[in-house]
Amino acid sequence: MAALILVLNGPNLNLLGTREPEIYGTATLDDIHQMMNKSASALGWQIDFRQSNHEGELVDWIQWGRVHASAIIINAGAYTHTSVAILDALRAFDKAIIEVHLSNLFQRETFRHHSYITPVARGLICGFGARGYALALDALRDIVS
Numbered sequence: 467m468a469a470l471i472l473v474l475n476g477p478n479l480n481l482l483g484t485r486e487p488e489i490y491g492t493a494t495l496d497d498i499h500q501m502m503n504k505s506a507s508a509l510g511w512q513i514d515f516r517q518s519n520h521e522g523e524l525v526d527w528i529q530w531g532r533v534h535a536s537a538i539i540i541n542a543g544a545y546t547h548t549s550v551a552i553l554d555a556l557r558a559f560d561k562a563i564i565e566v567h568l569s570n571l572f573q574r575e576t577f578r579h580h581s582y583i584t585p586v587a588r589g590l591i592c593g594f595g596a597r598g599y600a601l602a603l604d605a606l607r608d609i610v611s
């Protein structure tokens with residue numbers, strides 16, 4: 467059966483491409499979704515691509531992923547810096563987690579330098595804009611069979 471990669475996007479990422487292009491680039495979330503579908507199908511994988519502005523919904527989806535997903539790629543948006551609930555849910559996911567951010571967190575405000583997710587992630591990709599999602603999929607090629 468084709469591996470299913472769950473791609474989770476947190477609050478405000480639905481606004482991508484509409485504001486702050488100097489920080490987040492010009493690609494919309496739909497552009498990223500389409501790009502990932504293409505890359506994944508070349509690998510024989512499926513993508514389940516979701517966005518929510520609600521912490522609990524993200525937690526529910528991570529729990530769903532425990533049963534259905536081979537890996538999680540997550541950009542938790544601002545919840546990255548605040549959410550113990552998302553950390554706890556990810557801790558219960560026993561397959562690979564890749565953390566992605568469009569911007570380079572370490573060139574930004576100090577409150578963005580800490581991530582609750584990095585300690586449970588296989589790796590962190592930040593600062594490459596939308597390309598970071600493609601890099602995360604590429605990283606999974608050596609991890610997901």
Ligand code: CA2
Pocket residue numbers: 477478479481482483484485486490541542543544545546566567568569570578
């Ligand atoms: O760089 C990233 O990917 C972030 O996860 C984006 C979050 C931010 O809180 C994190 O610190 C870093 C914010 C996403 C908001 O995206 C917008 C895009 C366009 C217009 C408004 C918000």
